Amino acid sequence: MENTIKIRATLENGVTTVKLQILHPMDTGLFRDAKTGNVIPAYFIKELRCEHNGKLVLEALWSIAISKNPYLSFSFEGGAAGDTVKVSWTDNKEISGSGETQIS
Amino acid sequence: MSKLSRRFLLKGLLGAAIAALATALPRFAFGAWPEQAFRTKNVPDTLQALFGTASVITDTKGITLSVTDLAENGAVVPVTVTSTLPAVDSIALMVDKNPSTLAAQFLLAPGLKPFIKTNIKMAETSRVIALVRSEGKLYSTNKKVKVTLNGCSS
Structure with missing residues (x-):
């Protein structure tokens, strides 16, 4: 899964703010296909982890109630320009993806 | 022996x-995905499943929940939670009247700012509840959001 995640990490006054968006349908399992009338099975990201220089800083546990193409922003102290911020996720079909960026 | x-x-x-x-x-x-908690249908059950207690302190000063009063489209409702409480290690978002109450839980390592911004889905007009764990205690605040277009099912 390439190019499915966009991450930006910016440092301001000693605080690094991470903004990310993942391309994912986040199907609830409650909608029906308009053409076939069949229920579209639930398909959603369950877990997302964010590492700063290899250290786990945030873990998100998600349900179907997170919007399609999930957006997340959070921030932490102690980052420096050039540090690596890595985000990885796994969905309920055990498909995973990841991406990383440098703090700027 | x-x-x-x-x-x-x-x-x-x-x-x-x-x-x-x-x-x-x-x-x-x-952090294993808390399946039981994601099946719960009301706030006390969610808290019980996540934290083993339903005792929560209502705190409208220590937690700021920013969410619109009126959501045209329940499929994308931007929510921001910030807190002034110390040592926050968990932020959870719940929606009273969604098919499942718990929308998401965020576990924060030490050094993280008590701040989360994301987009959630809402099935109908309901309270959005932000729950914060600080120094082992649970605090929450909530806001009613009117939803005009269901974001969970057809």
């Missing part, structure tokens, strides 16, 4: 010590 049984006892003690240590460690490092 024979040598064998002493060794057995020691092993048992060691095992118990490891088990105790594992439970004492913060959930953060081993």
Whole structure:
């Protein structure tokens, strides 16, 4: 899964703010296909982890109630320009993806 | 006591010590997806499933929940939670009237700002509840959001 995640990490006054968006349908399992009338099975990201220089800083546990193409922003102290911020996720079909960026 | 049984006892003690240590460690490092919690249909059950207690302090000063009063489209409702409480290690978002109450839980390592911004889905007009754990205690605040277009099912 390439190019499915966009991450930006910016440092301001000693605080690094991470903004990310993942391309994912986040199907609830409650909608029906308009053409076939069949229920579209639930398909959603369950877990997302964010590492700063290899250290786990945030873990998100998600349900179907997170919007399609999930957006997340959070921030932490102690980052420096050039540090690596890595985000990885796994969905309920055990498909995973990841991406990383440098703090700027 | 024979040598064998002493060794057995020691092993048992060691095992118990490891088990105790594992439970004492913060959930953060081993956050398994809390399936039970995501099945709950009301706030007390969610809290019980996530934290083993339903006792929560309502705190409208220590937690700021920014969410619109009127959501045209329940499929994308931007929510921001910030807090002035110390040592926040968990932020959870709940929606009273969604098919499942718990929308998401965020586990924060030390050094993280108590701040989360994301987009959630809402099935109908409901309260959005932000729950924050600070120094082992649970605090929450909520806001009613009117939804004009259901974002969960057709």
